Amino acid sequence: MITVEEHLERILAQIEPVDAVTLPVPRTLGMVTTADVLSQAELPRFDNSSMDGYAVRRADLEGASAEHPVMLPVVADIAAGDPASQPLAPGQVMRIMTGAPVPPGADTVVRLEDTDGHEREPQFRTQPEEGANIRRAGEDVRPGDLLVPRRTRIGPAQIAVLVSAGVHEVEVVGPVRVAVLSTGDELVPVGEPVGPGQIVDSNGPMLEALVREAGAEVVHVGRLGDVEGQTTRQINARLEDADLIITTGGVSKGAFDIVKKVLTGQGSMEFVEVAMQPGKPQGFGVLGRRHVPVFTLPGNPVSALVSFEVFVRPALESRGGRRVSQHTATGLATESWSSASDRRTYTRVRVSRDSGGAYAVTPAGGPGSHLLGGLAQADALAVSDPETVEVSAGSEVDLILLRPRREIEGRLEDESTQEAGQS
Numbered sequence: 001m002i003t004v005e006e007h008l009e010r011i012l013a014q015i016e017p018v019d020a021v022t023l024p025v026p027r028t029l030g031m032v033t034t035a036d037v038l039s040q041a042e043l044p045r046f047d048n049s050s051m052d053g054y055a056v057r058r059a060d061l062e063g064a065s066a067e068h069p070v071m072l073p074v075v076a077d078i079a080a081g082d083p084a085s086q087p088l089a090p091g092q093v094m095r096i097m098t099g100a101p102v103p104p105g106a107d108t109v110v111r112l113e114d115t116d117g118h119e120r121e122p123q124f125r126t127q128p129e130e131g132a133n134i135r136r137a138g139e140d141v142r143p144g145d146l147l148v149p150r151r152t153r154i155g156p157a158q159i160a161v162l163v164s165a166g167v168h169e170v171e172v173v174g175p176v177r178v179a180v181l182s183t184g185d186e187l188v189p190v191g192e193p194v195g196p197g198q199i200v201d202s203n204g205p206m207l208e209a210l211v212r213e214a215g216a217e218v219v220h221v222g223r224l225g226d227v228e229g230q231t232t233r234q235i236n237a238r239l240e241d242a243d244l245i246i247t248t249g250g251v252s253k254g255a256f257d258i259v260k261k262v263l264t265g266q267g268s269m270e271f272v273e274v275a276m277q278p279g280k281p282q283g284f285g286v287l288g289r290r291h292v293p294v295f296t297l298p299g300n301p302v303s304a305l306v307s308f309e310v311f312v313r314p315a316l317e318s319r320g321g322r323r324v325s326q327h328t329a330t331g332l333a334t335e336s337w338s339s340a341s342d343r344r345t346y347t348r349v350r351v352s353r354d355s356g357g358a359y360a361v362t363p364a365g366g367p368g369s370h371l372l373g374g375l376a377q378a379d380a381l382a383v384s385d386p387e388t389v390e391v392s393a394g395s396e397v398d399l400i401l402l403r404p405r406r407e408i409e410g411r412l413e414d415e416s417t418q419e420a421g422q423s
């Protein structure tokens with residue numbers, strides 16, 4: 001057996017980011033820039049008002065106060081979007097809205113609240129500082145400024161900055177297109193009658209969801225019987241149109257473990273036993289002329305899920321040019337549970353809050369890698385090392401979260417509100 005770290009290292013050493021593509025900015029969410037992105041414009045694009053009020057020449061308001069207001073006539077209204085080409089002459093003002101261009105000749109904006117708000121003959125009660133309430137052209141960003149450095153994952157905020165600053169397209173590491181293949185003669189697709197000896201293919205939809213959640217694209221979800229020719233043909237086809245392939249099933253020691261049989265000796269494919277529970281039988285290699293990473297995960301549903309979290313997720317991140325991170329937290333065991341003596345053990349746990357505010361974790365169902373009942377209750381995997389044979393109650397465990405942290409926090413807040421309501 002090899003360790004989890006050894007297997008993961010071997011995988012990541014063989015993963016290259018997919019080719020770069022140039023896409024319209026709004027379509028790059030979650031993708032990583034390949035080069036520094038510079039501004040094409042100045043921001044603000046023109047001097048504009050930060051308040052609804054009046055554009056004035058400051059000198060015209062000399063001595064204005066609440067006791068001695070100064071009246072100046074409104075000669076025009078300027079809305080956001082107006083070109084504001086008409087200059088402001090001395091002794092006049094213009095009504096101006098937030099975001100509207102400041103007219104030539106005006107040097108200050110007076111807030112509506114500092115006047116009586118009259119539409120045509122307003123009384124001004126203050127003389128603000130020169131330049132008050134004006135957002136100057138270029139004070140935020142200048143052409144050529146660095147907006148988004150290379151290797152940045154684009155989020156909603158970066159999209160806003162880029163489109164504002166005149167950047168229409170950006171080069172990013174392309175979307176990672178993933179194919180998912182479930183193997184096994186016993187599998188029936190979702191929604192079809194389940195005959196004797198058959199089960200519903202749950203790995204296919206589960207992995208499809210995991211891949212989507214990880215920000216990659218699912219281009220193919222298929223099922224294969226335990227037939228050599230079909231398996232080879234399907235995998236070869238996917239090597240042409242996918243950037244990463246995930247199979248489940250057919251990798252242990254059974255007489256019909258076809259995946260292992262057809263892929264042994266192909267590309268850099270290696271089938272190994274990893275010191276982990278669940279998820280011991282693993283296969284990985286890079287295949288075909290496009291060097292597509294292929295993961296052959298064990299068929300048991302929990303084994304497939306754990307294998308995805310531990311190996312496939314970091315590989316997907318890396319293939320997308322993103323930095324590899326593990327979604328970890330810690331929790332305190334509310335009860336003791338056993339841990340495989342020679343393997344790193346991933347125990348499905350439900351998270352709650354202990355009296356000190358920390359995460360408290362309780363096993364969700366039994367440890368069998370076929371057990372689906374408790375899986376829906378699990379928020380995290382508690383990780384215990386090969387030397388640990390028992391995780392004792394009260395001890396701290398590392399967690400791999402299966403849900404975003406804020407979702408877990410939201411549920412815990414709901415639960416504590418409900419408890420407070422009941423007591």
Ligand SMILES: Nc1nc2c(c(=O)[nH]1)N[C@H]1C(S)=C(S)[C@@H](COP(=O)(O)OP(=O)(O)OC[C@H]3O[C@@H](n4cnc5c(N)ncnc54)[C@H](O)[C@@H]3O)O[C@H]1N2
Pocket residue numbers: 182183184186187199200201202203204248249250251252253254257278279280281297298299300301303369370
């Ligand atoms: N003699 C041995 N047998 C097994 C060993 C071993 O070391 N020696 N390892 C066991 C472990 S651990 C695991 S994990 C499994 C892995 O088996 P395979 O990857 O070959 O998977 P299958 O045999 O095809 O299926 C295992 C199990 O999972 C169910 N399954 C498969 N695909 C799906 C799917 N898409 N959706 C839902 N469930 C699925 C399948 O029906 C089996 O029950 O091998 C052990 N055996």
Ligand code: MOO
Pocket residue numbers: 276277278279280281298300303369370
């Ligand atoms: O290693 Mo298997 O994944 O225990 O069930």
